[in-house]
Amino acid sequence: MNGASMGRLVERGIITFSWLAGAILFTVICAVTGYLCFRGLKTMSPALIFGSTDPMSALLLRQRVFDGLFPAMVGTLLLVLLSVGWAIPIGTAGGIYLAEYAGGGTKKIFNLLFDLLAGLPSIVIGLFGFSLTLFLNRHVSKELHPCLLMSSIALAFLILPYIVRTTQIALENLPVQNRLTGLAMGATRLQNLFHVLLPQALAGMVSGVLLAIGRCAEDTAVIMLTGVVASAGVPRSLLSHYEALPFYIFYISSQYADQQELATGYGAAILLLFICLFLFAVAFVIKKSLPCQVFSQR
């Protein structure tokens, strides 16, 4: 066998392998969603969400929903929005600092620290949130208990590394030429950052936010230690207990009484998927309508 036909064989092998990898991924996605739908679709109805309560009065928060997933959905949604809300400004600023301003030694140390933070198991972050709550309860205010606020803060720590990293990498991967262009025209570093670099890095940064949203929506370990409960209704304030879909799924799957109850667990999983899809869509819309996009219409 000569070199050329050997090379062709290798190339064909690589192509086959790539196809296979794609096919496996596709099959897994189909299998998971398909199984979820198979087990959970029959429970999908307004009753799954609102139970026996009138949907309208539940939505307007006039009546508490006892036997539906509405409070858990609201809890998850609020949790994600709050955590991402804390993490985006801090994480973006951190990423910008690392990419644009940090020099040699500081940068190395921060890189290491963020890698460590990214590698922390979520149960450890949960423990941290729990200890923080205890500490605050003891030394700041007796009113502070595990609650929505504490959960969202702990979760923000969990997703901070994603946002820092994607911001940093998106900025650092911009070609040197692009960086010099604005500066050569007399832009200050800040102007260059806001008018030239960030608009170009935005696409990369949004992917970090998407990752973060997914992570927040699915996490169970952190919230279990910092304020989620099986039954609390729609949270009335940042300082109250709350319900969340992943915790409900965990709770149901570990102690369901009958098949009917287990099916609602699958229903909850489908709802969680839809909430994630919805949040992703919102993230895309926000990205599209950001004011700096005016500067960078491609």
Add this chain to the structure above:
Amino acid sequence: MQSSTQPFVPSPVKIRVSNLFFSYNGREVLRDTSLEFPEHAITAIVGPSGSGKSTFLMTLNRLWEELPQCAMGGRVEIMLNGIPQNIYAPDCGVEALRRRVGMVFQMPNPLPMSIFKNVAFPLQLAGEKDKNMIHRRVEETLRDVGLWDDVKDRLAGSALSLSGGQQQRMCMARAMILRPEILLLDEPASALDQKAAEAIEHLLVRWKQNCTILIVSHYLDQVKRIADSVVELHDGRLRNRQVSTSRVSL
């Protein structure tokens, strides 16, 4: 060409470079270069590829400071608003300097925004708010570089969709829109056809009334057509290479 036939007419010095050293990661690119560039003249910089021509241009607007691990030694003085200024002095504002010393890069570098935005960008960065003035300037400058007729119907279109030569001219317009005192051009005509290149050459000759131009070029006939003097970069040193003296020294 004119100046070489009248070598004794002193023209005021616009840029004075003394004992310039430059290195990337400790590797020396420019060493002990001292030279003066006359005002209202076109000086061509020639030299083999990789000899440091682009690097030299970056020492004149301090752009190299944005690159990692570079070092420079020596002194650069530029006449700004009629006053000689050490551009590396701590009190010299680097943004103001770069507005007075325009630069066109070797590779066309349109920003990912519309053509209009690209050309108007330096004005906006400088804080210009007057919309009418910006529009007038953009049109005028695009006409200068011979691009207006090509793009007047697609000013809102992306600058990335322009051809290489069009991008080059757009970048020249962008560098000129602030009416700088010095223009640093790094092979501005490399992607242009004969006609467009000649148009640019005419333009440069016209611009030098208000502007001091340094142009890096690999095209000797182009250099001969427009340059008042030629500087050669060799072995990290810049040397004047006027037609009359070059025969003696080389």
